[in-house]
Amino acid sequence: MTDLYSNIFLVIAVTSIATYLSRSLGVLFSERINMNSKIFRLFDCVAYSTLAALISKVVVFPAGDLVEASNLIRLIVVFVCVAVFFIAKRNLVYPTVLSAILLTVLIKIV
């Protein structure tokens, strides 16, 4: 039990260091970067595209509980919620609340 207990804290420590590394190296690197430079614009593009890549990967190839819903259901939920987002004049509340309800209902029906 003690082994497992200390092992979990080691796992948390390793996870935290691996995460802080990316954040702190980003700060270190940004010290030499001017916000009007081309390299800043390049990193801006990469940041947006990496986030988009991460989110779409989570929807198309999920890990955890989302695996239980089929790919078709997940995509239907995302498309409907995006449509609602634009119909509701970019209101974020409606698609956010709808996503959980719609996914739960579709899993029950299909």
Added chain:
Amino acid sequence: MIRSGFYLKGLFSVRSVDSPAIALGCSFLAIGALLKNIGFNLQQSFFSTFFTYALPGQLVMAESFLVGASLVNIFIGVWLVNARLFPMAVSMFPLLKSKKQPKWKYYISCHFLAVSSWLIMKKDYRTINEDYRIDFWMGIGTATWSIAIVSTVLGFLISDYLSKDMMIGLAIVNPVYFFCMLLGSMKNVVIGTSVILGTILGPAFYLISPEWCILYGGVTAGVIAFFVGELND
């Protein structure tokens, strides 16, 4: 040391109706329940979000822990999935630079860097005096980080009452919210190209390399979008 006016303005920026608090709370509620289910106790769940505060990384940690992966493998897995934080930091911290501010603020507050806080800061930084943007950022970060920690603890405590369907429902909230937020931030051709190409190339590269797909897809899409912007200038 910290200008309280700017700090509080950042702290309260998550109070708006369409703030990321709901999506963030739902996701970390699910993480709290997941950590309990895989054998973490309350303290360990608390410290996981307190020190890591990165949802995909914590998911990788949980999965790796379940299959008994080595610490080196966990480190590499988490680092890979959280590598997106590097370009996010490089594309945000130059906006917060001020000679009047000490460096420690930047290195401590980078712990608050997450999709939610990053998107709020990118949206609002122009409204804040350059010298005090870091204080505003620390306010946003404290708010989003606190929501994540409280939600993790709450998720741990109510995990027995969360059905499988509810857990699945909670899991879709985060990607839908942040995808809509990203679509909403497409204010010009360059950002629009970055988001659309990233959305397509992320899963596409998964077929070639599941571990590196986010980095490969993100960097490729970002570089193409950058050159699209250069051609348009």
